Amino acid sequence: MTTLTTTGTRRFRRSALLGAVVATALGGGAILAACGTGGQGGTSADAGPAKLSVADSYIPLPPAGGMGAGYLTVRNDGGPDQLVKVTSPAAGSVTMHRSTASTMEQVNSLDVPAHGALQLARGGTHLMIMDWQKAPALGDELELDLTFAKSGTLSVKVPVKELTYRPGQS
Numbered sequence: 001m002t003t004l005t006t007t008g009t010r011r012f013r014r015s016a017l018l019g020a021v022v023a024t025a026l027g028g029g030a031i032l033a034a035c036g037t038g039g040q041g042g043t044s045a046d047a048g049p050a051k052l053s054v055a056d057s058y059i060p061l062p063p064a065g066g067m068g069a070g071y072l073t074v075r076n077d078g079g080p081d082q083l084v085k086v087t088s089p090a091a092g093s094v095t096m097h098r099s100t101a102s103t104m105e106q107v108n109s110l111d112v113p114a115h116g117a118l119q120l121a122r123g124g125t126h127l128m129i130m131d132w133q134k135a136p137a138l139g140d141e142l143e144l145d146l147t148f149a150k151s152g153t154l155s156v157k158v159p160v161k162e163l164t165y166r167p168g169q170s
């Protein structure tokens, strides 16, 4: 039955992800530590509150029952902040990933630079979404709740687009 196939696929994908998490624990310590100290550095030049907005968000249509990716840009017209958690009522698991040359690793936070932008885009930093409540379809708008260290939680509706979609296309 289809249900069994789906479960099998999901279990396989999840263990692949766990592998990535273990790899992060072994090799990513320096990166996480660097993020932590970056947040505490307290550069006085940009001490004001962050002013965040989200643009160009989309989720390429995931394969049935499969893992999806999420892309978006967090613009910031104020002081520095950090994206520390992402959740969704539409999915059981949303994690932040950073792509490296050969693989990708899970990260606990992503810097939103002062008067700059945090970009989650193809080939780079992205969201990994699993355990959908209901298989996403083209045209769906799925809620993502982005929690920032200083600014609290920002909820955005993210459209599901074709697999080949790039921002700027209609």
Ligand SMILES: [Cu+2]
Pocket (backbone or CB within 6 Å): 097, 098, 104, 126, 127, 128
């Ligand atoms: Cu990933």
